[in-house]
Amino acid sequence: MExxxxxxxxxxxxxxxxxxxxxxxxxxxxxxxxxxxVDMDIGLRNLDVVMGLENRIVFNIVDVVLGRCKIDxxxxxxxxxxxxxxxxxxxxxxxxxxxxxxxxxVAKDLRKKFDYVIMDSxxxxxxxxxxxxxxANEAVVxxxxxxxxxRDADRVIGLLYARSLEPKLIVNRIEPARVERGEMLxxxxxxxxxxxxxxxxxxxxxxxLISSNTGTPLVLQNDSTAGQAFRRIAKRLNGEEVPIEVPNxxxxxxxxxxxxxxxx
Amino acid sequence: MLQEFLRRFTGQKRSxxxxxxxxxxxxxxxxxxxxxxxxxxxxxxxxxxxxKYFEIDRDALELKVKNDKDVSALVxxxxxxxxxxxxx
Numbered sequence: 001m002e003x004x005x006x007x008x009x010x011x012x013x014x015x016x017x018x019x020x021x022x023x024x025x026x027x028x029x030x031x032x033x034x035x036x037x038v039d040m041d042i043g044l045r046n047l048d049v050v051m052g053l054e055n056r057i058v059f060n061i062v063d064v065v066l067g068r069c070k071i072d073x074x075x076x077x078x079x080x081x082x083x084x085x086x087x088x089x090x091x092x093x094x095x096x097x098x099x100x101x102x103x104x105x106v107a108k109d110l111r112k113k114f115d116y117v118i119m120d121s122x123x124x125x126x127x128x129x130x131x132x133x134x135x136a137n138e139a140v141v142x143x144x145x146x147x148x149x150x151r152d153a154d155r156v157i158g159l160l161y162a163r164s165l166e167p168k169l170i171v172n173r174i175e176p177a178r179v180e181r182g183e184m185l186x187x188x189x190x191x192x193x194x195x196x197x198x199x200x201x202x203x204x205x206x207x208x209l210i211s212s213n214t215g216t217p218l219v220l221q222n223d224s225t226a227g228q229a230f231r232r233i234a235k236r237l238n239g240e241e242v243p244i245e246v247p248n249x250x251x252x253x254x255x256x257x258x259x260x261x262x263x264x
Numbered sequence: 265m266l267q268e269f270l271r272r273f274t275g276q277k278r279s280x281x282x283x284x285x286x287x288x289x290x291x292x293x294x295x296x297x298x299x300x301x302x303x304x305x306x307x308x309x310x311x312x313x314x315x316k317y318f319e320i321d322r323d324a325l326e327l328k329v330k331n332d333k334d335v336s337a338l339v340x341x342x343x344x345x346x347x348x349x350x351x352x
Contacts, residue, residue, distance in 0.1 A: 146283075147283050147286065147287055150287055151287060151290060151291065151294070154291050154294070155294070158295075179280070181278075182278025182279065182280045182281065183278075183279055183280060184280055185280050185283050185284060185287075186280065189280065189283075189284045192284070192288075193284065193287050193288055193291065
Protein backbone atom coordinates (compact mmCIF):
# COMPACT_ATOMS: atom_id res chain seq x y z
CA MET A 1 0.00 0.00 0.00
CA GLU A 2 1.17 3.50 -0.78
CA UNK A 3 1.92 5.98 1.96
CA UNK A 4 0.32 9.35 2.57
CA UNK A 5 1.88 12.74 2.09
CA UNK A 6 0.76 15.34 4.62
CA UNK A 7 1.73 18.97 4.11
CA UNK A 8 1.99 21.14 7.23
CA UNK A 9 1.53 24.80 6.46
CA UNK A 10 0.43 28.09 8.03
CA UNK A 11 0.92 31.12 5.82
CA UNK A 12 2.33 33.14 8.68
CA UNK A 13 5.76 32.28 9.99
CA UNK A 14 6.66 31.66 13.61
CA UNK A 15 3.44 29.94 14.64
CA UNK A 16 5.13 26.61 15.40
CA UNK A 17 5.12 24.87 12.03
CA UNK A 18 8.53 23.29 12.44
CA UNK A 19 7.74 22.09 15.97
CA UNK A 20 4.43 20.68 14.75
CA UNK A 21 6.01 18.91 11.78
CA UNK A 22 8.79 17.28 13.78
CA UNK A 23 6.44 16.33 16.62
CA UNK A 24 3.73 14.86 14.41
CA UNK A 25 6.34 12.95 12.42
CA UNK A 26 7.99 11.59 15.55
CA UNK A 27 4.64 10.69 17.09
CA UNK A 28 3.55 8.81 13.96
CA UNK A 29 6.82 6.87 14.09
CA UNK A 30 6.06 6.02 17.73
CA UNK A 31 2.75 4.60 16.45
CA UNK A 32 4.87 2.13 14.51
CA UNK A 33 4.71 3.86 11.14
CA UNK A 34 7.64 4.44 8.82
CA UNK A 35 7.90 8.21 8.58
CA UNK A 36 9.92 10.71 6.56
CA UNK A 37 9.90 14.37 7.49
CA VAL A 38 10.88 16.63 4.60
CA ASP A 39 12.10 20.18 5.15
CA MET A 40 10.81 22.16 2.17
CA ASP A 41 12.13 25.51 3.37
CA ILE A 42 14.93 25.66 0.82
CA GLY A 43 17.64 28.13 1.82
CA LEU A 44 16.40 28.44 5.42
CA ARG A 45 16.60 24.95 6.81
CA ASN A 46 15.63 24.45 10.45
CA LEU A 47 14.13 21.03 10.98
CA ASP A 48 17.58 19.47 11.27
CA VAL A 49 18.59 21.58 14.30
CA VAL A 50 15.18 21.28 15.94
CA MET A 51 15.43 17.48 15.58
CA GLY A 52 19.09 17.43 16.64
CA LEU A 53 20.29 15.89 13.37
CA GLU A 54 22.28 18.84 11.97
CA ASN A 55 25.64 17.08 12.20
CA ARG A 56 24.62 14.16 10.06
CA ILE A 57 23.54 15.86 6.85
CA VAL A 58 25.16 14.59 3.68
CA PHE A 59 22.57 15.12 0.97
CA ASN A 60 19.31 17.12 0.93
CA ILE A 61 15.93 17.30 -0.80
CA VAL A 62 17.30 19.42 -3.65
CA ASP A 63 19.89 16.70 -4.36
CA VAL A 64 17.07 14.15 -4.43
CA VAL A 65 14.81 16.16 -6.74
CA LEU A 66 17.68 17.00 -9.10
CA GLY A 67 18.74 13.36 -9.20
CA ARG A 68 22.12 13.90 -7.57
CA CYS A 69 21.46 11.17 -5.00
CA LYS A 70 18.92 8.52 -4.02
CA ILE A 71 16.22 9.04 -1.40
CA ASP A 72 17.92 6.55 0.93
CA UNK A 73 21.16 8.53 0.78
CA UNK A 74 19.48 11.79 1.80
CA UNK A 75 17.20 10.38 4.50
CA UNK A 76 18.86 10.67 7.92
CA UNK A 77 17.72 8.00 10.36
CA UNK A 78 16.79 9.23 13.83
CA UNK A 79 18.65 7.15 16.43
CA UNK A 80 16.17 7.76 19.25
CA UNK A 81 12.94 6.88 17.47
CA UNK A 82 12.71 3.85 15.20
CA UNK A 83 11.42 4.34 11.66
CA UNK A 84 11.82 8.12 11.77
CA UNK A 85 13.77 9.82 8.98
CA UNK A 86 14.59 13.40 8.04
CA UNK A 87 15.26 14.67 4.55
CA UNK A 88 16.77 18.11 5.17
CA UNK A 89 16.45 21.23 3.07
CA UNK A 90 19.39 22.65 1.18
CA UNK A 91 20.94 25.67 2.84
CA UNK A 92 22.80 27.09 -0.15
CA UNK A 93 20.21 26.84 -2.91
CA UNK A 94 17.46 29.22 -3.84
CA UNK A 95 13.77 28.28 -3.70
CA UNK A 96 13.53 28.36 -7.48
CA UNK A 97 15.76 25.31 -8.00
CA UNK A 98 12.75 23.07 -7.34
CA UNK A 99 9.80 22.66 -9.67
CA UNK A 100 6.39 21.26 -8.76
CA UNK A 101 6.85 18.59 -11.43
CA UNK A 102 10.14 17.52 -9.84
CA UNK A 103 8.64 17.39 -6.36
CA UNK A 104 5.63 15.41 -7.61
CA UNK A 105 7.93 12.82 -9.16
CA VAL A 106 9.92 12.40 -5.93
CA ALA A 107 6.67 12.35 -3.92
CA LYS A 108 5.59 9.25 -5.83
CA ASP A 109 8.79 7.47 -4.87
CA LEU A 110 8.53 8.63 -1.26
CA ARG A 111 5.04 7.17 -0.97
CA LYS A 112 6.42 3.78 -1.92
CA LYS A 113 9.10 3.91 0.77
CA PHE A 114 7.22 5.42 3.71
CA ASP A 115 3.83 5.13 5.41
CA TYR A 116 3.79 8.86 6.07
CA VAL A 117 5.71 11.72 4.51
CA ILE A 118 5.36 15.03 6.36
CA MET A 119 6.18 18.09 4.27
CA ASP A 120 7.22 21.13 6.28
CA SER A 121 6.16 24.07 4.14
CA UNK A 122 7.95 27.41 4.35
CA UNK A 123 5.99 30.47 5.47
CA UNK A 124 4.31 32.39 2.69
CA UNK A 125 2.20 31.41 -0.28
CA UNK A 126 4.79 31.56 -3.04
CA UNK A 127 6.95 28.99 -4.79
CA UNK A 128 7.90 27.09 -1.64
CA UNK A 129 4.23 26.65 -0.75
CA UNK A 130 3.45 25.37 -4.25
CA UNK A 131 6.31 22.88 -4.04
CA UNK A 132 5.30 21.64 -0.59
CA UNK A 133 1.72 21.01 -1.64
CA UNK A 134 2.61 19.54 -5.04
CA UNK A 135 2.50 15.88 -4.07
CA ALA A 136 0.33 16.12 -0.96
CA ASN A 137 -2.73 13.95 -0.22
CA GLU A 138 -3.59 15.65 3.05
CA ALA A 139 -3.00 19.06 4.63
CA VAL A 140 -2.70 20.41 8.13
CA VAL A 141 -2.93 24.14 8.78
CA UNK A 142 -1.44 25.50 11.96
CA UNK A 143 -2.25 28.83 13.56
CA UNK A 144 -1.99 30.60 16.90
CA UNK A 145 -4.93 32.46 18.46
CA UNK A 146 -3.96 35.90 17.19
CA UNK A 147 -5.52 37.99 14.46
CA UNK A 148 -2.62 37.87 12.01
CA UNK A 149 -2.13 34.09 12.22
CA UNK A 150 -5.86 33.41 11.85
CA ARG A 151 -6.19 35.70 8.87
CA ASP A 152 -3.21 34.07 7.13
CA ALA A 153 -4.58 30.64 7.97
CA ASP A 154 -7.84 31.58 6.24
CA ARG A 155 -5.96 32.58 3.11
CA VAL A 156 -3.94 29.36 3.08
CA ILE A 157 -7.06 27.24 3.66
CA GLY A 158 -8.57 28.84 0.56
CA LEU A 159 -5.47 28.04 -1.47
CA LEU A 160 -5.47 24.43 -0.26
CA TYR A 161 -9.13 23.98 -1.19
CA ALA A 162 -8.26 25.31 -4.64
CA ARG A 163 -5.77 22.42 -4.85
CA SER A 164 -8.49 19.93 -3.81
CA LEU A 165 -6.97 19.44 -0.36
CA GLU A 166 -9.26 19.54 2.68
CA PRO A 167 -7.08 20.85 5.47
CA LYS A 168 -7.45 20.15 9.16
CA LEU A 169 -6.61 22.81 11.73
CA ILE A 170 -4.22 22.84 14.69
CA VAL A 171 -4.57 25.75 17.09
CA ASN A 172 -1.19 26.15 18.74
CA ARG A 173 0.02 28.00 21.84
CA ILE A 174 -3.33 28.24 23.59
CA GLU A 175 -3.06 29.92 26.99
CA PRO A 176 -6.14 28.79 28.94
CA ALA A 177 -5.78 31.47 31.62
CA ARG A 178 -5.76 34.25 29.05
CA VAL A 179 -8.65 32.71 27.11
CA GLU A 180 -10.56 32.66 30.39
CA ARG A 181 -9.78 36.33 31.00
CA GLY A 182 -10.96 37.24 27.52
CA GLU A 183 -7.49 38.30 26.43
CA MET A 184 -7.09 35.57 23.84
CA LEU A 185 -9.31 34.09 21.15
CA UNK A 186 -10.64 30.71 22.25
CA UNK A 187 -10.38 27.71 19.95
CA UNK A 188 -14.16 27.99 19.45
CA UNK A 189 -13.69 31.55 18.20
CA UNK A 190 -10.99 30.44 15.78
CA UNK A 191 -13.11 27.54 14.51
CA UNK A 192 -16.11 29.86 14.10
CA UNK A 193 -14.03 32.12 11.92
CA UNK A 194 -12.24 29.49 9.84
CA UNK A 195 -14.97 26.80 9.83
CA UNK A 196 -12.82 23.75 9.12
CA UNK A 197 -12.28 20.47 10.95
CA UNK A 198 -9.96 20.35 13.89
CA UNK A 199 -6.87 18.14 14.05
CA UNK A 200 -6.14 19.20 17.61
CA UNK A 201 -5.43 21.87 20.20
CA UNK A 202 -1.97 22.50 21.60
CA UNK A 203 -1.34 24.48 24.78
CA UNK A 204 1.47 26.98 25.26
CA UNK A 205 4.32 24.98 26.77
CA UNK A 206 7.74 26.12 27.94
CA UNK A 207 9.09 22.65 27.21
CA UNK A 208 8.93 23.36 23.46
CA LEU A 209 11.81 25.82 23.56
CA ILE A 210 13.80 23.63 25.93
CA SER A 211 13.47 20.57 23.70
CA SER A 212 14.54 22.55 20.65
CA ASN A 213 17.52 23.90 22.61
CA THR A 214 18.81 20.38 23.00
CA GLY A 215 17.40 18.92 19.78
CA THR A 216 15.42 16.22 21.57
CA PRO A 217 11.97 15.07 20.42
CA LEU A 218 9.20 16.82 22.33
CA VAL A 219 6.89 13.82 22.05
CA LEU A 220 9.26 11.69 24.14
CA GLN A 221 8.74 13.99 27.12
CA ASN A 222 5.85 12.78 29.18
CA ASP A 223 5.72 16.01 31.16
CA SER A 224 5.28 18.16 28.06
CA THR A 225 1.64 19.11 27.56
CA ALA A 226 2.35 20.23 23.97
CA GLY A 227 4.23 17.01 23.23
CA GLN A 228 1.31 14.93 24.48
CA ALA A 229 -1.11 17.06 22.44
CA PHE A 230 0.94 16.33 19.32
CA ARG A 231 0.87 12.62 20.10
CA ARG A 232 -2.94 12.74 20.18
CA ILE A 233 -2.95 14.72 16.91
CA ALA A 234 -0.75 12.07 15.27
CA LYS A 235 -3.15 9.35 16.41
CA ARG A 236 -6.07 11.24 14.89
CA LEU A 237 -4.20 11.73 11.61
CA ASN A 238 -3.51 7.99 11.69
CA GLY A 239 -7.25 7.35 11.78
CA GLU A 240 -7.71 6.69 15.47
CA GLU A 241 -10.71 8.12 17.30
CA VAL A 242 -9.20 10.35 19.96
CA PRO A 243 -11.45 12.98 21.56
CA ILE A 244 -10.28 16.60 21.27
CA GLU A 245 -8.80 17.71 24.55
CA VAL A 246 -9.25 21.38 25.38
CA PRO A 247 -6.24 22.83 27.21
CA ASN A 248 -7.29 23.96 30.65
CA UNK A 249 -5.74 25.04 33.88
CA UNK A 250 -6.70 24.15 37.39
CA UNK A 251 -10.06 25.79 37.95
CA UNK A 252 -9.89 28.45 40.60
CA UNK A 253 -12.59 29.20 43.15
CA UNK A 254 -13.32 32.45 41.37
CA UNK A 255 -13.89 30.89 37.97
CA UNK A 256 -16.10 28.21 39.50
CA UNK A 257 -18.11 30.89 41.26
CA UNK A 258 -18.50 33.00 38.16
CA UNK A 259 -19.58 29.99 36.14
CA UNK A 260 -22.13 29.05 38.79
CA UNK A 261 -23.62 32.53 38.75
CA UNK A 262 -23.68 32.57 34.97
CA UNK A 263 -21.43 35.56 34.66
CA UNK A 264 -19.86 34.38 31.46
CA MET B 265 -10.67 35.84 38.34
CA LEU B 266 -11.06 38.87 40.55
CA GLN B 267 -10.09 40.79 37.44
CA GLU B 268 -13.04 39.26 35.66
CA PHE B 269 -15.43 40.71 38.22
CA LEU B 270 -13.71 44.08 38.16
CA ARG B 271 -13.92 44.09 34.40
CA ARG B 272 -17.63 43.42 34.51
CA PHE B 273 -18.22 46.16 37.04
CA THR B 274 -16.25 48.70 35.07
CA GLY B 275 -17.94 47.59 31.84
CA GLN B 276 -14.67 46.88 30.05
CA LYS B 277 -14.88 44.75 26.92
CA ARG B 278 -13.04 41.51 26.37
CA SER B 279 -10.33 42.15 23.79
CA UNK B 280 -10.82 38.62 22.45
CA UNK B 281 -14.40 39.49 21.47
CA UNK B 282 -13.14 42.47 19.56
CA UNK B 283 -10.47 40.34 17.86
CA UNK B 284 -13.13 37.90 16.72
CA UNK B 285 -15.39 40.60 15.31
CA UNK B 286 -12.55 42.32 13.49
CA UNK B 287 -11.38 39.03 12.00
CA UNK B 288 -14.82 37.99 10.79
CA UNK B 289 -15.18 41.37 9.17
CA UNK B 290 -11.79 41.46 7.51
CA UNK B 291 -12.02 37.92 6.16
CA UNK B 292 -15.27 38.73 4.39
CA UNK B 293 -13.70 41.85 3.00
CA UNK B 294 -10.58 39.94 1.88
CA UNK B 295 -12.74 37.62 -0.17
CA UNK B 296 -14.67 40.47 -1.73
CA UNK B 297 -11.54 42.21 -2.77
CA UNK B 298 -11.66 42.57 -6.51
CA UNK B 299 -8.88 44.01 -8.57
CA UNK B 300 -9.08 47.43 -10.15
CA UNK B 301 -9.64 46.33 -13.72
CA UNK B 302 -12.60 44.18 -12.68
CA UNK B 303 -14.18 47.15 -10.93
CA UNK B 304 -13.50 49.47 -13.87
CA UNK B 305 -14.91 46.98 -16.38
CA UNK B 306 -17.96 46.45 -14.18
CA UNK B 307 -18.46 50.18 -13.91
CA UNK B 308 -18.31 50.67 -17.69
CA UNK B 309 -20.83 47.90 -18.23
CA UNK B 310 -23.23 49.25 -15.63
CA UNK B 311 -22.95 52.78 -17.02
CA UNK B 312 -23.72 51.51 -20.51
CA UNK B 313 -26.82 49.67 -19.34
CA UNK B 314 -28.15 52.57 -17.27
CA UNK B 315 -27.42 55.01 -20.08
CA LYS B 316 -29.95 53.19 -22.22
CA TYR B 317 -32.71 54.43 -19.93
CA PHE B 318 -31.35 57.43 -18.09
CA GLU B 319 -29.04 60.25 -18.78
CA ILE B 320 -26.50 60.12 -15.97
CA ASP B 321 -23.54 62.15 -14.85
CA ARG B 322 -20.66 59.88 -15.71
CA ASP B 323 -18.17 61.88 -13.71
CA ALA B 324 -20.14 61.97 -10.49
CA LEU B 325 -20.84 58.28 -10.15
CA GLU B 326 -19.09 56.02 -7.71
CA LEU B 327 -18.86 52.28 -7.31
CA LYS B 328 -17.63 50.69 -4.13
CA VAL B 329 -17.79 47.63 -1.92
CA LYS B 330 -19.51 48.53 1.31
CA ASN B 331 -19.28 46.42 4.45
CA ASP B 332 -21.85 46.71 7.18
CA LYS B 333 -22.01 44.76 10.39
CA ASP B 334 -23.63 41.73 8.85
CA VAL B 335 -23.69 42.19 5.11
CA SER B 336 -21.43 43.34 2.33
CA ALA B 337 -22.87 45.18 -0.61
CA LEU B 338 -21.86 46.58 -3.93
CA VAL B 339 -22.98 50.20 -3.91
CA UNK B 340 -23.43 52.11 -7.13
CA UNK B 341 -24.23 55.75 -6.73
CA UNK B 342 -25.13 58.06 -9.57
CA UNK B 343 -27.11 61.27 -10.04
CA UNK B 344 -29.78 60.95 -12.73
CA UNK B 345 -29.95 63.98 -15.00
CA UNK B 346 -32.85 63.03 -17.26
CA UNK B 347 -35.10 60.15 -17.99
CA UNK B 348 -34.77 59.22 -21.60
CA UNK B 349 -37.96 59.10 -23.61
CA UNK B 350 -38.83 55.72 -24.88
CA UNK B 351 -38.25 55.45 -28.54
CA UNK B 352 -41.25 54.57 -30.50
